[in-house]
Every structure is written in structure tokens, then in C-alpha cells.
Amino acid sequence: MAKRESILNLLKKLVQESLADQTEAILLTEDSSLTRFSDSVIHQHVAERNQMLILRVVAGKRIAVVTTNQIQSSSVQKILQQAISLAQVQPPNEEFISLPNPVPIPEIKTFYNHIGRLSPIQKVKRVNDLLKQTREKGCAASGAFSNGVVELVVVNSLGVEAYQKFSDLFFHLIVKKEDESGYASFVARDPDLLDIEALAREALSKISRKEPIQIDPGEYEVVLEPYAVSDLLSFLGYLGFHALALQEGRSFFCHRFGEKMVDERVTIYDDGLDKEGLQVPFDFEGVPKKRVIFFERGVAKGVSYDSITATREGKDSTGHALIPPNTEGPIPINLFMEGGESSLKEMIQSIRKGIYVTRFHYTNVVEPMKAVITGMTRDGTFLIEDGEIKNPIKNLRFTESILSALSRVSLISKERKICSEGTVYSRRFVTGTVAPAIKIDGFNFSGVSNV
Amino acid sequence: MKDLTQNIIDLAKMKKLDYTDIRIVRRQNEEIEVKNGRVEALTRDEDFGFGIRVLSNGAWGFACSSKVTKKEMEAVFGKALKIARASLRTQRNGIHYPTVPSVIDRYTTPYSIDPFEVALETKLNLLLQVNEILQKNKKIKISEAFMSTYQTEKIFASTDGSFIEQKIIECGAGISASAIEGDEIQVRSYPNSFRGNFATKGYEWIEKLDLIGHAERVAEEASQLLKAKPCPSKITTLILDSSQLALQIHESIGHPIELDRILGTETSYAGTSFIKPEMVGHFKYGSELVNIVADATFPGGLGTFGYDDEGVKAQRTPIITNGILVNLLTSRETAHHLGRESNGTMRADGWNRIPLIRMTNINLEPGEWTLEGMIADTEEGLLLSTNRSWSIDDQRINFQFETEIGWEIKNGKIGEMIKNPTYTGITPTFWNACDAIANQNHWQMWGTPNCGKGEPGQVAHVGHGASPARFRKVQVGVMKG
Numbered sequence: 062m063a064k065r066e067s068i069l070n071l072l073k074k075l076v077q078e079s080l081a082d083q084t085e086a087i088l089l090t091e092d093s094s095l096t097r098f099s100d101s102v103i104h105q106h107v108a109e110r111n112q113m114l115i116l117r118v119v120a121g122k123r124i125a126v127v128t129t130n131q132i133q134s135s136s137v138q139k140i141l142q143q144a145i146s147l148a149q150v151q152p153p154n155e156e157f158i159s160l161p162n163p164v165p166i167p168e169i170k171t172f173y174n175h176i177g178r179l180s181p182i183q184k185v186k187r188v189n190d191l192l193k194q195t196r197e198k199g200c201a202a203s204g205a206f207s208n209g210v211v212e213l214v215v216v217n218s219l220g221v222e223a224y225q226k227f228s229d230l231f232f233h234l235i236v237k238k239e240d241e242s243g244y245a246s247f248v249a250r251d252p253d254l255l256d257i258e259a260l261a262r263e264a265l266s267k268i269s270r271k272e273p274i275q276i277d278p279g280e281y282e283v284v285l286e287p288y289a290v291s292d293l294l295s296f297l298g299y300l301g302f303h304a305l306a307l308q309e310g311r312s313f314f315c316h317r318f319g320e321k322m323v324d325e326r327v328t329i330y331d332d333g334l335d336k337e338g339l340q341v342p343f344d345f346e347g348v349p350k351k352r353v354i355f356f357e358r359g360v361a362k363g364v365s366y367d368s369i370t371a372t373r374e375g376k377d378s379t380g381h382a383l384i385p386p387n388t389e390g391p392i393p394i395n396l397f398m399e400g401g402e403s404s405l406k407e408m409i410q411s412i413r414k415g416i417y418v419t420r421f422h423y424t425n426v427v428e429p430m431k432a433v434i435t436g437m438t439r440d441g442t443f444l445i446e447d448g449e450i451k452n453p454i455k456n457l458r459f460t461e462s463i464l465s466a467l468s469r470v471s472l473i474s475k476e477r478k479i480c481s482e483g484t485v486y487s488r489r490f491v492t493g494t495v496a497p498a499i500k501i502d503g504f505n506f507s508g509v510s511n512v
Numbered sequence: 513m514k515d516l517t518q519n520i521i522d523l524a525k526m527k528k529l530d531y532t533d534i535r536i537v538r539r540q541n542e543e544i545e546v547k548n549g550r551v552e553a554l555t556r557d558e559d560f561g562f563g564i565r566v567l568s569n570g571a572w573g574f575a576c577s578s579k580v581t582k583k584e585m586e587a588v589f590g591k592a593l594k595i596a597r598a599s600l601r602t603q604r605n606g607i608h609y610p611t612v613p614s615v616i617d618r619y620t621t622p623y624s625i626d627p628f629e630v631a632l633e634t635k636l637n638l639l640l641q642v643n644e645i646l647q648k649n650k651k652i653k654i655s656e657a658f659m660s661t662y663q664t665e666k667i668f669a670s671t672d673g674s675f676i677e678q679k680i681i682e683c684g685a686g687i688s689a690s691a692i693e694g695d696e697i698q699v700r701s702y703p704n705s706f707r708g709n710f711a712t713k714g715y716e717w718i719e720k721l722d723l724i725g726h727a728e729r730v731a732e733e734a735s736q737l738l739k740a741k742p743c744p745s746k747i748t749t750l751i752l753d754s755s756q757l758a759l760q761i762h763e764s765i766g767h768p769i770e771l772d773r774i775l776g777t778e779t780s781y782a783g784t785s786f787i788k789p790e791m792v793g794h795f796k797y798g799s800e801l802v803n804i805v806a807d808a809t810f811p812g813g814l815g816t817f818g819y820d821d822e823g824v825k826a827q828r829t830p831i832i833t834n835g836i837l838v839n840l841l842t843s844r845e846t847a848h849h850l851g852r853e854s855n856g857t858m859r860a861d862g863w864n865r866i867p868l869i870r871m872t873n874i875n876l877e878p879g880e881w882t883l884e885g886m887i888a889d890t891e892e893g894l895l896l897s898t899n900r901s902w903s904i905d906d907q908r909i910n911f912q913f914e915t916e917i918g919w920e921i922k923n924g925k926i927g928e929m930i931k932n933p934t935y936t937g938i939t940p941t942f943w944n945a946c947d948a949i950a951n952q953n954h955w956q957m958w959g960t961p962n963c964g965k966g967e968p969g970q971v972a973h974v975g976h977g978a979s980p981a982r983f984r985k986v987q988v989g990v991m992k993g
Contacts, residue, residue, distance in 0.1 A: 095968055096599075099776045103602040106595045107574040109864050109968070111561065128557040130578045143556060150632045151551045152640070181573075181598035189602060203779035205967045235780055310653050310692045386553035388545050422783065425903045427914055428932060430695045435912050435990075437905040439783075458903075458910055458936070460990050489968070507990045508936050510910040 065224050072216035075137060081118035081145050083160045085217040087345055087384070088132070089113045091489045093209030096184045100201045101192050103185065113488070117385050118144040119160065122153035126386045161368045161378060163220040166349045167334060169342050172210070173251045176228035179208045187257055194261040195236050200268060202261075204234040208252060209489055215347030223347035229339070229491040230255060231481055235440055236264040241453050243267025244288065244419050244440035248481040248493050250339060267419060267441035273453040275509055276444060282415035283504040284408045284445065290398065291480035291494035292421045292436070293463045294329060298393045300429050302331070302355045303381065304370035305390025313430050313464060317361045323467035325359040326401060331393035333380065338395050338479060339493045346382040353379050353393065359468075367391035384488070396494040401473025408472045408500040410448040416457070416506070417443040417450055432463040437510065458508035472500035516582055517669035520564060520589050524671050527593070531567040531609050533670035535821060536580060537863035539662065542628065546639040546657045549647060554636075561863035564589050568596040570606025576864045608848050612824060614673030619818025621681040622811065623714030627661035630715045635659055638723065639685075645727035646689045651735035654690035658707040659683070659718065660961070662973075666821075674823040682814060682973060684710030684959055685718045687727055691734040698737035698931060699916055702726040704755045705899050710959030710973065711812045733917060733929075740931040743918060745989030749893030750935055751886060751982045754950075756915050757876065758958035758976035759899045764939040765797070765804055766871040766974070768908040769831055769839075770857075770965075771846040773869070781967050783906025786939065787837070789849045795837040798943030801879055804832035806841055808856060808872035813975035814959030815874075817859075821867035824856035831874070835944070841869050861970035868966050873957070875977035879949025883980050886948045888924040894988055895919045895926065896933050912936040912990060935988045942983060950979035 072086040090112040097105035114137065115128045125147035127140045184206055195202040208230045215223040232255060233246035245263035247255055285293075306312035313322075333341040333350030343349050346368055354362045366374075367382035370391055381391035409417065419441030427433040438456045445451065474497040481493035517534050524532030538560045545553035562585060563576035573596025575588045639657035646655035661683040668676040686708015688701040703709040703721055711717045752760060767773065768785040776784060787795070797804075808826035810816055817826050822844050831839050840850065841857040846869070858867035887895065898916040905911075914934045920927035955977060963972040 093968075094595075097777075097780065097967055098602065099779050101602070103599045104572070104777050105574075105866065105967075106572065106599045107576075107866055107968070108591055108595060109576050111576075111578045111864055124551075124554070126553070126555040128555065128559075130559050130561065140556075140558070147554055147556065147632065151554055151636055154550050156550070181595045185598045185601050192602065203776065205780050207968075233780060237779075311690070311697055313695070315695070386543075386545075386555055388547065388552045422906050423903045425901045427901055427934065429697055435901070435903045437903070437910060439906050456905055456910070458905070458912060460912070460934075508910055508912070508987075510905050510907070511938055 068214050069216065069222055069224055072214060073222070075141065076216055076218040079118065079141055079218065081120050081148065083119035083218050085117040085160050087115040088214040089488065089490065090212040091209060093207060093489055095205055095207040096188060097205045098188055099203040101196060103188060106181065115385060116141055116144045118148050120145060120148040122155060122157045123148040123151050124154060124157060156373060158372045160217045160219055161221060161346050161348050163222065164349055166223055166343050169334065169340050171250055171340055172226040173228045175252050176208055176210060176230065179252060191257045191261050194258065195265065198265050198268065200236040200238045200265060202234060202236050204232065206232045211489055215343065215345065217347065221347035223343045225342055228252065231491060232260060234260055234264045236268060238268050240273050241268050242440045246480065248339065248479055248491065269453050271452050273455050275455045278457060278506045278508050280503050280505050282412045283501050284405065284415065284417045284498060285501065286419050286498050287478040287496040288420035288480050289418045290496040290499055292424055294396045294398055294494050294496060296424065296426065296434050297432060297463055298396055300426065300432055302364055303390040303392050304364045304366045307364050308370060308373060311429060313432050314361050314364060320361055321359045322361050323356055323359045323464060324470045326470050326473055327356050327359050327467050328399035329356045330354040330397050331365055331395050332397060333395045335397060337477065338397060338495045339491060341395060341492060344380045344382040345384050346378065348378045348380040348382065350380040365391045365393045394492040398496050400475045400477050400497045403472040403474050405474060405498050408498065409445055409450060411472065411500065412445045413447060415445040417445050427460060433461065434463060435460040456510040457506040459505060460507040461505045466501050466504055469502045470499050471502045474498040513667050514675065516585055517667060519582060520585055521669055521671055523586065523589055524566065529566055529568050530570065531671055532564065533668065534562060534564045535860065535863055536562040536667040538665045539862060540628065542661045544635055544639060544659045546643045548655055549643055551636065559862060563863045564592045565866060566592045566596050567607060567609055568593060569600055571596045571600040572607065573599060574866045607845055609845050611672055612844065615819065615823055616675050617818065618677045620679045621712045623681050625715035627681065627683040627715040628663060642687050642723045642727045645724065646687065646731045649731035649735055651691040651738065652689045652731050653692040656688040657723065659685040660707065668819065668821065668823055670823050672823060676819045676823060678818050680712060680817060681714060682710060682712050683715060683718055684708050684961065685721055685723060687723050687730060689731045689734040691738050693738045696738060698734050699900065700730045700734040701898055701916060702730045704958060705916060706962065710814050710961045711957065712814060712816045713812045736929060737917060737931045740929040743930050743933040743989045747985050747987050749890050749982060749984055750986040750988065751890065751893060751895045751921065751980055753897040753980050754954065754956045754978045755958055756896055756899050756913065757978040757981055759902055760913065761874055761876055761976050761978060762871065762960055763902055763904045764908060764911055764942065766874040768939065769841050770869045771840045771842045771849065774840065775846060775849065778965065782965055786907045786909045792837055792840060792850055796835055796944065797832050797837045797940055798835045799946045800835045801949050802832055802835045802943055802946055803877040805829065805875050805877065806831050806855065806857065806872050807875055810873045810875065810957065810975065810977065813873035813957050814961065814973045815872035815975040820856040820858045821860045822854065822858045824854045827856045829855040841871065843869050859972060861972060865968065865970050868970060870965065870972040871963065871974040873975035873977060876949065878952040878955040878979045881948045881950050883950045883954050886950060886980065886982050887921055887926060890921045890982065891923060893921045894930065894933060895921055909939045911939065933988065934990045935986050936990050937986055942986065945984045945986065946981055947984055948982040950981065954979035
């Protein structure tokens with residue numbers, strides 16, 4: 062608590078003393094470590110302690126952002142002056158009205174003390190337990206095990222004061238045996254929820270001990286595991302679920318609200334407060350998270366906003382601002398797809414000839430407004446015949462519209478899973494997508510890997 | 513700073529560790545983005561800290577901090593050592609890490625105009641002016657202009673006795689116009705997509721780009737694309753322009769030849785490679801026209817530097833000679849798998865990351881053709897320009913690319929414009945189908961400032977030189993709407 066007050070006081074003093082018309086200070090601290098293993102040997106074990114102070118200043122309608130990881134008071138004053146100077150040289154942004162005003166923030170638990178128990182030795186022990194389990198099955202294991210503590214603090218000169226401490230842990234695992242591989246991953250704020258044995262069992266379950274066969278590309282019924290579904294949902298979030306894409310006319314939602322765009326079984330939303338996900342109480346402007354429904358029973362409903370995109374439409378922010386300056390838009394980062402009534406077993410049993418996909422790899426956009434993406438399958442792709450999983454198959458390339466695919470969803474699993482890649486490039490702020498498994502009656506595979 | 517680094521090196525020697533290095537890195541970055549006539553981003557970023565890498569009894573440990581003091585360095589050194597000792601529990605064989613001759617040197621990027629000294633007003637005016645030209649075309653709904661400048665100051669010290677100071681200056685700029693009609697977006701960019709073209713040069717590089725001179729054409733082509741023919745679906749002859757070929761080299765040659773990736777250390781994230789060490793010396797990667805070098809010494813390349821982050825001098829290394837794979841990108845730890853020494857490709861994304869094998873400037877050597885001659889020699893095919901999207905599998909063998917624009921080639925002449933051009937292929941099949949490469953006059957360096965690898969994630973700045981080239985029997989048109 063003392064640290065919380067001292068950080069808040071530091072930032073409050075900074076924004077109060079600023080000569081800019083409005084000032085916002087964001088502090089993101091990180092104390093993390095990551096243990097990486099390959100071919101059943103730890104080859105990388107790293108630890109990091111860092112912080113990032115982001116100052117956004119407003120001079121009239123001119124805005125500038127300066128970032129530093131040196132937060133001694135002399136250097137902070139210097140960069141505040143630098144930010145004001147930067148703002149003053151540019152033309153005004155007539156659309157800008159104001160930084161957000163304070164709104165009460167819900168109190169939620171996002172930090173678990175036990176994260177501190179994961180010393181280097183402890184982590185190596187856990188990895189060794191896992192390696193023992195995979196070796197017993199004759200498999201080589203590769204993966205990463207990371208834990209971290211992150212603090213996010215947002216203060217602005219209008220009175221916003223937001224502080225939250227997060228713990229996070231992620232573990233992903235690939236097991237390999239000859240030409241086959243299997244995948245499993247885990248992410249949580251509470252480190253006590255990690256079940257290494259279950260994780261290993263899940264990945265090992267994809268090793269069938271049969272030679273992968275090659276099948277022709279084409280349209281097949283598919284069962285997509287939550288990992289693959291979460292990839293599709295993330296692309297929808299990036300391409301169309303946010304206000305900037307809509308306002309710039311590049312969202313697939315343009316002129317389509319109220320229209321049934323995907324199957325009525327599909328409901329997709331974002332909710333930073335939902336306990337099933339990795340909770341985040343407020344955004345990078347200190348605005349509390351609101352639940353935003355994008356598709357409700359297949360019908361296009363709404364998009365997420367930060368304060369700038371909300372002001373353009375005379376609306377309130379939904380609490381989806383990202384780290385400034387964010388030119389990509391208020392992309393939702395706590396996505397959920399509603400579960401159904403089915404199970405993986407029932408989905409497989411319902412297919413005469415189809416494909417089971419564990420996860421996708423290196424997906425990328427082909428046609429943004431139709432949400433057409435391409436990518437490869439990876440680490441557990443199987444042929445389904447007569448209601449049973451048969452052979453593993455060589456990885457396939459898909460090129461498919463996510464919207465078209467979701468309009469052909471016929472079964473959705475009751476069980477959902479939080480999926481996360483962990484960190485994305487350099488800034489640690491772990492969030493996740495909660496997705497079910499789905500069955501799609503027709504999914505376009507456009508190519509095949511020949512290895 | 514030398515006192516601080518020497519203190520850690522002395523401590524490491526006292527503890528008789530196998531090896532230790534320390535890097536102190538200060539990075540400054542300025543980003544400007546103008547969108548639809550508004551300054552959407554104007555940022556300055558400064559990042560400072562140090563990282564210590566220790567090798568103890570054959571196991572690695574790394575720790576880092578943004579607090580650059582003697583006391584913190586000693587604490588971080590202790591943490592790195594603790595991590596290394598813990599990691600030892602899973603080691604099967606110790607790490608082979610050869611010593612290298614000590615180096616005391618200083619390297620600075622050659623440049624004429626310091627991009628950080630150019631008045632902000634000058635930069636903003638250029639981007640605003642370009643934006644205004646793009647916006648004059650009424651079909652353009654999103655007009656963007658970008659400029660980025662970077663300065664990285666690095667100090668490297670190791671128990672080999674090396675002490676190396678480097679100052680790397682980089683900058684780049686670009687423009688982009690998006691025409692939108694109904695449910696269709698068409699984009700054109702200059703000089704390259706995804707924020708432009710980048711180099712280790714001063715502001716003189718941005719002045720030479722002539723953004724203003726290309727703005728009207730870029731906007732016009734984006735609007736014309738809305739009415740262009742869709743890409744046909746067929747197997748045909750493909751001519752790739754230099755910028756698209758640069759990304760093709762990056763994804764289907766640059767990544768597969770990283771020896772750490774080949775040895776499996778990226779399995780859990782980015783994947784592995786279809787290349788194996790034993791293929792070096794005989795594998796026919798491409799046709800005999802294909803010659804690839806990894807050249808960290810090329811003046812102005814975005815992957816140009818003095819020394820890598822293991823203290824190994826920048827080098828020019830043949831990778832593919834007359835179509836045969838002859839070398840890989842290596843490090844001090846991995847090169848012995850080829851019976852060779854490191855070719856100096858280990859780079860870290862700042863003080864808080866460990867070095868990984870990264871591309872330098874992976875260049876396709878020029879051929880003999882003129883582009884005009886190549887087109888005149890092509891009876892039927894497509895000419896594709898400027899990357900729009902990319903995807904490749906975890907072994908870097910099945911790829912699919914989309915470019916912003918294409919043109920039909922019929923009877924040796926450029927025909928109609930085509931939109932949403934896509935092509936797909938298998939890496940060695942594709943490179944073996946290369947039957948013409950344009951000459952030095954068409955050859956150009958491209959900077960890729962967004963190459964991702966590693967966990968925690970790292971972004972590297974790398975370069976690719978290429979001139980347009982022709983490939984036979986390529987599947988084009990894989991779109992599904």
C-alpha cells in the first residue's frame with residue numbers, strides 16, 4: 062500500500078506542477094522472469110526489472126507524448142518540458158476536446174502473492190517435473206514458463222487516479238516425437254492454478270504415434286480448438302470491433318449494425334471485469350472497463366471506444382484506450398466468445414470427413430473488410446473420419462473469411478479456455494481471449510506443407 | 513561507464529565463470545505520424561539500462577535493470593549467476609562457447625545530417641504537405657505519412673577483454689493512401705508499405721526519398737485499384753519488384769538460415785526450419801542464378817553495424833552461391849555445429865534482452881537482366897509490387913504473400929492493373945524456379961524495422977538488397993471471400 066501511495070503521489074505531483082493545459086502520466090512497471098527450454102534442455106533463463114513512464118501533454122489542442130524508463134525527478138521534469146515543447150510546434154487537432162474525467166473504478170483482485178515464490182530454482186524444478194513426464198512418453202519438449210508482476214498507474218490533471226497491481230503466469234508447451242507435435246498452454250493471474258501434469262497430458266494427447274499423411278487442400282468440416290478460435294477472434298478485434306476502424310470506414314461493421322452477419326449461435330464480447338478472463342479494471346487512460354457486445358446471437362451490435370473516438374461520436378469511452386499514442390484504435394484485449402452446449406467429443410462424432418485443428422501459426426490479413434485471413438495449422442492437425450480422429454495430417458494453409466466461417470458455425474463447446482500468447486514484443490501486459498471450441502461446416506484450406 | 517563495466521568483469525573473473533558480458537544501452541526514438549491532415553502521433557522515447565549475461569559451468573543466466581548504478585549492477589550480476597546455477601539442473605551437455613580475440617574499438621554509423629538535430633517543424637511540414645497531396649484525391653479516405661528516427665548507443669564489455677562502444681543512427685519515412693468504396697479497401701504506399709523504407713543513415717536519407725514527388729501517383733494508383741481486375745487464379749510466371757522480393761528473401765531465406773532456430777531454440781514460439789546443418793555445402797536452395805550474402809558491412813543497410821552483441825566484428829558472408837547453400841547465420845555458441853567460427857549475427861533488442869541470431873543485411877546479388885528486358889521476355893504472367901501481407905509456416909517452407917498492386921504481362925508487355933494479387937509456394941521449389949534477376953541498376957536496399965523473434969519478444973532492424981526477379985510456374989490468386 063505504501064508503494065501504491067508513493068507512486069500515486071509522485072505522478073500527482075508531476076501532473077499538478079505541469080505547465081501544460083492538461084497532463085496525463087502513465088507508469089507501467091515490470092518485474093518478470095522467463096525460463097525457456099528446447100529439446101528438453103533449459104537454454105534461456107532471463108529476468109527483467111523495468112518501468113516505463115509515459116507523459117501525454119495537451120497544449121490547447123496540440124498533443125505530444127514522451128516516454129522514458131528513467132524516473133528520477135530531475136529527468137522526469139526534463140522530459141515533461143520536452144513534451145510541452147513538442148506539443149507546441151505542431152498544428153492543433155481540432156477534434157480533441159479533453160483528457161477523460163475521473164470515473165469510479167471497480168475494486169478487483171488481480172494480484173496473487175504466491176507469484177513471488179517462483180524463484181529460479183522453483184521454476185527449474187517445475188520444468189524438470191514436466192520434462193520427466195514428457196521423456197517418459199519418449200517426447201522432446203520445448204516451451205516457455207514466465208511469471209511477472211506488473212503495476213499500471215494512470216493519473217491525469219483532471220483528477221483521474223488509477224492504480225492496479227497484477228500478477229501473471231504463462232506456460233506454453235510443444236511436445237515432439239518424430240514428425241508429430243502437440244501443444245498446450247496455460248495463463249492465469251493466480252500461479253497456484255498451474256497444473257503442470259495436466260498441461261503435459263494435454264500436449265502429449267496429440268502424439269498419436271502414427272505417420273502424418275498428406276491430404277488435398279479444399280473445403281472441409283472442421284473442429285477448431287479454443288487456441289485456433291482465439292486467433293480468429295483477435296483478428297476480428299483488430300480489424301473491426303473498435304471505433305477507429307468504424308470511423309475510418311475500414312471496419313466490416315460499417316453500415317451493418319443490427320444486421321445478422323454470422324450464425325445466431327455466435328455471441329462475442331469484451332469484458333475486462335469478467336472473472337473467467339484475465340481481469341483488467343481500467344484502461345490506459347484510467348477509464349473503467351465496460352462490457353461491449355460485438356455480436357449478439359449473430360447480430361452486429363457495437364464497438365469499443367477510447368476517449369478520443371468516443372468524443373467524435375458524443376459517446377462515453379468504454380475503457381479501451383491502449384498505450385498512447387495509439388494510432389491503431391481502441392482494440393479490445395479481453396475478448397470472449399460465449400460457450401454453447403456441445404463437447405469436443407460430440408463435435409468429432411458429428412463429422413463424416415473433416416479436420417481437427419489445435420492451433421494456427423503466423424496468421425495475417427488478406428482482405429480486411431471481409432476479414433479474410435491466411436495462416437497455417439500447427440502442433441496437432443488430424444483427419445476426422447466417420448466420427449473419429451484418425452491420422453495426424455501434414456499442416457495445411459487456410460485462406461478464409463472469419464465472418465463467413467462464423468456464419469457456418471454449427472456446434473460450440475460448453476467448456477471455454479483462456480488463450481494468450483503471453484507477451485507481445487517488448488511491453489509486458491498479459492491479457493487473454495476466452496474461447497470455446499467450435500465446429501464449422503466448411504472451412505477453406507488453400508495449400509499444404511510438404512514437410 | 514568503463515569503471516562500471518570493468519567492476520562486473522572483475523567480479524566475473526574473480527568467480528572464475530566460463531564467460532560474462534555486460535551491455536549498457538541507451539536508445540532514443542522519435543516517431544511522427546500524420547493521418548488525414550492531423551498529427552496523430554508525435555513521440556520521443558528514451559530507454560536506458562544494462563544487461564548481464566553469465567555462463568557458469570556450461571549454463572546461461574541473464575538479468576538486467578534500468579537502474580544504472582554500481583550497486584544495482586552487482587545485485588543484477590548476482591541474480592544472473594543464481595539463474596545460471598539453477599538452469600544447470602537441466603543441462604545434458606555443457607555449452608561450447610569459444611573465446612574470441614579481445615577488441616577495443618568504437619564504431620559510429622556514417623551520416624551527414626543528424627536526424628535528431630533537424631527541426632521538428634521541418635519534419636512535420638514535410639509530412640503535412642505530403643498528406644495534403646494524398647487527400648486531394650477524393651477516393652482516398654485514409655492518408656498517412658510516417659517518419660521515425662533512432663539512435664542507439666551501446667557499450668559492450670566481456671571477460672574476453674573486449675570493450676566496444678557503438679553509436680548507430682537510423683531513420684526512415686513513408687506514405688500510404690487507402691481508397692475505400694463499399695466493403696473494399698485498396699492501399700498504395702511509397703517507398704514501401706508498413707511505414708516506408710529505413711536505413712542506417714542520417715536525415716539525408718529522408719530527403720532523398722522525395723515523398724512529395726510520389727504522393728500524387730500513390731493516391732491515384734490506390735483509387736484505380738478499386739476498379740481494377742481481380743487477380744486471376746492460375747499457375748503462371750511471376751515477376752516480383754525489389755521491395756516484395758526483399759520480404760520474400762526475409763521470410764523464406766533469412767529466417768530459415770538462422771542456426772539457433774535450426775537447432776530448435778525457437779521451437780516454442782516462432783518455429784524451426786526445414787534447413788538442417790548437414791545440408792550446408794550441397795543443398796540446392798535455388799537456381800544457379802541465386803546468390804545470397806549476409807552483409808553486415810553494407811553502407812547504409814538497416815542491418816549494418818560495427819560489432820554484434822557478442823563482440824564479433826561485422827562480416828560479409830556468402831550464404832547461397834550459385835543456388836547452393838554454403839553457410840548459415842551463426843553465433844559463438846552455435847558455429848561449431850558447422851565446424852566454423854561465428855559470422856557475427858548476434859543482436860539483442862536493447863539492454864533488457866539477450867542476443868539472438870538475427871539477420872543482418874540478407875542480400876540477393878544482382879543478375880544481368882534489365883527489368884524491361886525481363887518483361888519483354890515474358891509471354892504471359894504477372895508483375896507484383898509492394899507487400900500487403902505475408903504468412904509462412906513454422907518450418908519456413910509453405911508461404912503466401914499478397915502485394916498492394918499487380919499488372920498483367922501479355923506478349924512481353926505490361927497489361928491491365930490487377931488488385932488483391934496473392935501468390936503461394938514452397939520455399940526451395942520457388943527459389944529453384946528463378947530464371948532471371950535484374951541488374952545492378954535495379955538493385956536497392958530495403959530496411960525492415962519490424963522483424964520479430966524470441967521470448968520475451970524482440971524486434972530487430974534488418975536489411976535486404978534485391979533487384980526484381982522472375983519465377984516460373986507460381987500459383988497466383990488464392991483469395992477466398
